[in-house]
Amino acid sequence: MATKETGGMIVLGVDVGGTFTDLILADLEKQELTIHKTSSTPANPAIGVVNGLTAICEKAGIRASDINSLFHGTTVGTNAMLEHDGAVTGMITNEGFRDILHIGRHQRPQHYSIMQDLPWQNRPLIRRRYRHTVAGRLDAAGQELIPLDEDALRKAARTLAAEGVEAVLVGFLFSYVNPMHERRAAEILRNEMPDVFVTTSADVAPQFREFERFTTGAMSAFIGPKVRRYITQLQDELSLQGLKGELHVMTSSGGVATPKMIAEKPASTLLSGLVAGVRGGAWVGSHIGANRLITLDIGGTSADIGIVLDGRLTEADARSASIAGFPVMLPMIDIHTIGAGGGSIAYVDRGGAFRVGPESAGADPGPAAYGQGGDRPTVTDANLVLGRLAPQNFLGGDMTLDTGAARRVITQLAGELGRTPEETAEGALTVLNSNMANAIRSRTVQKGIDPREFTLSGFGGAGPLHAAEVAGMLGVRRVLIPPHPGITSALGLLTADLEYHALRTAFSVKGNVDHPRLTGLFQDMETELNDIFEQDGVPHAKRRMLREGDLRYVGQGYELKIDFPDGPLDHSALEQVWQDFHDRHRAEYGHAFEASPIEIVTVKVRGLGEVDKLGTPPLATAAGSAEPVGQGRCVFRVNDTLETFQTPYFDRASLPTGQSLTGPAILLQTDSTTVVPPGWNYVVDKFANVLMTREEAQDADQS
Structure with missing residues (x-):
């Protein structure tokens, strides 16, 4: 292969989706971008990544060894949760608490439904037969009440090993205060079961609320072996291709992590690819001054919605963060997904209502317009019937759409409705667009945010088809379509820094705060994260530590996240924190209780390690004229x-x-x-x- 002289720093973003693997190669010095799409290989996603790597290097005229860093967005963990296709997982917990994962909390996701789905009961991550209890107990202050029964633990380990368990979660009460019992149990399990993935709830989510903490730990164990195998296999395949650059994987918080960190905390990859899309949209928007942005990423089966508020990606709170219906306690960008995409099927339901989605024609057979045997009307067929897709110019001319097949299935549906094909096709788009507009309202209007003050960014394969009409329904005045909408998620990968998190339980009430202790908690976490960055080789000058805390009024059930200042947290420093909490509470709920005592529940540090990434978008080079083709x-x-x-x-x-x-x-x-x-x-x-x-x-x- 003929190669050209490179500009010095070359980075590659690879986002693996269900149908396509998207790649974007950036020469940071020359400000040159090369893009490529290749078919995904669901049975082994690493093959699709390698195929794409080979093709994009050929297209750019470079060798794989010229690439300095590869940034990767993966759906392996997310798909394992959505498809309930994870490891056979076991659990070790305290005596008398075997069924916490089953019981959950008193809240019902749908208060008045007798048919509601409770995934932790209907499809548990850890079946009851694999949940074992042992003696051992700490009190709420982390003091040992009953010693850990190590003999019973070894017996449980041998039983689980004999049953073919592939992963084990250790979850004990109050481990978020003192993880000594969990760490000792994990040590014993690893000695007894060296080939089994072992994790602890304190390693994954060291926060109070045992049901959510145990469930998050169960997710990490459930997907851990699959994620770890995939990352190891991907590294091996990339090495065989000559890639010497570092591999970084997108996490749910919007940053990237090293393979070592992902192997220890696989649950951090949940929503990896979706977060990259929001990051990409936010990055494009930031360079045109659009710091209040609604991102609308529409693919073949789903639409993913994110909100960028004053330049910051909004994060999910403890009340609503979930994956596949399971509550999750991890730093996670707030992404709302609905079943709406190009393959969404339009139909008349049993009650006579006209509906679109969430059922999709998928990639096989796909819409009727694809000519692969699809016989049900989809959104893609509706767009083609309305003339909004050029049949000879789909995918840049690589695919020709079958207009006759699309009109045939739309006409059949029109007969059921008593409408013309055009009315039916436009109605399908209106229903779909309304579904997406309503989903956006749930993330904006229902939270006191006026979407009319935002720019809507449409991307993904189908986002630009629908963005303007969705914006019109919301009263949004401006729509942004990035240069390469279909690979915006891959682009977003090239805009992220290394990001790690540490947290401690504080439980301090205003008026009775131990200021030296609180300052010490933050300093301990900063030291912990600096040690990790040291292992990653990140220079001090490229590290940033951001302090945060979860606060609530005494007696409240949930918290709000508030920024904390650097330095000693004396009385004057905390006065601004208290006021920021009142202001945030008023913005979130419409009122504040200025005279009520405030409690600091958890304190956190977000560590950022700067890596080489995209700075500004390349300038447009076309000097053509507006002549239609x-x-x-x-x-x-x-x-x-x-x-x-x-x-x-x-x-x-x-x-x-x-x-x-x-x-x-x-x-x-x-x-x-x-x-x-x-x-x-x-x-x-x-x-x-x-x-x-x-x-x-x-x-x-x-x-």
Whole structure:
């Protein structure tokens, strides 16, 4: 293979999805990007990564050994949870507490439903037969009441080993205060069961609330062997290809971690790929001053929604953070996923209601338009019938869509509804867009946030098709479409730093705070994280420590996260913390109790280690003209009436920068298609983003 001289620092982002593996290669010195998509290999995702690596190196004219760092977003752990396809897992816990994982809490996810699904009971991560108890007990202060019964522990280990258990969680009461019993138990288990993955609840989530802590630990054990095998196999495969650069894996908190850290805490990879998409959208938005952003990542089966508030990715709170219905106590970006995508099936339900999704045609057979045997109407078929997809120009011309098949399945559905095919297709899009708009309202309006003050960023394969109409439903005035919408998640991987977390339980009430102890807790955590960064070879100058704490009014059930200042936490330093909590409580709930005592429950440190990554987006290079490459009849709803427009199709890459253009228009590129509806203007900015604004921005109904 012929190679070219490289610019010195080359990084590669690889995001593995269910259908495609997306790659983006960046020469940081030359500010050059190369992108590539290849088919994923679900049976062994590492093969798809290696295939993509080989292809993108060929395309860029470099060797794998020229790559300095590879940043990876993986769905291995997430899929194991969603598909309930993890390890056979066992548990060691205190006598009398065998069934905490089954009982859960008194709260019911759906208060009035007698048919609700309780996953921790219907499909437990650790079956009861594999949950063993041993004597040993600490009190709430972490003092030993009953010694750990090590003989019983060894007997339980031998029983679990004989039953073929692949992973074990050790979860004891009050281990978040003192993990001595858990650590000793884990040591014994590793000696007795050297080939079994062993973790402890204090290592995964050292916080109070035993059900959530044990469940989070169970997740880590359940997915641990699969994640560890995958990362080890991926490293071996990449090494065989000559890659010498460091591997970093995206975590649920929005940072990246080393393979060593992932092997110890595999649950940190949950939502890995989805978080990368929100990061990518936020990074693109930050360079055009859009620091209040709604990200809408639409693929074939789902739409993932994230909120960027004043430049920060919003995090999930303890009340709502969950994976596959299981509560999780990990630092996690707040991402809301609904069943809405290009493959979502439109149908009439048994009650006569017109619905779209969450059932999807998937990649096989896919929409009828794919010509692979699909015989049910999907959103992709509806877009094709309405003229919003160019049948000869799908995936940059690599695939031709079957217009006749799409119209046939839409016409069949139209017969059930008593409507025309165009009315039915547009109705399907309206239902889908409404579902996504309602999901966004649940993350904004219902939390006191006005979406009209935000920019909506649409990406993923189908995001640019729907972004403008979803924005219109919300009253959002500006839409941002990144240069390469289909690989925005891979792009987001190249914008993250190393990120690790430490936390301690504090339980300190205003007016009775032990200031030296509180300061000492933060200093201990900073030392702990500095030791990890030292092992990773991160220089001191490239480390940052951010202090946080979970606070609540005394007697409340849940906490709010508040920033803490650096340095000694004396009385004056905490005064600002107390006031910030009142302000945050008022913003979150609409009121504050200024006279009520405040309790610091947990204190945390977020450690950031700076790595070489993308600085600013490359500047647009196209100096073309707005000459269409074709035109077609497209149907849009205007003032509650369907109208047909003779609509130009443009090659997005050839559009000039800075020139204001008007819709309707269809913008074509390899990884997505952008729809500019009537009544919207659009312009390509200096970074090659498409910015859409409504001609007459009217406030949408926020109810």
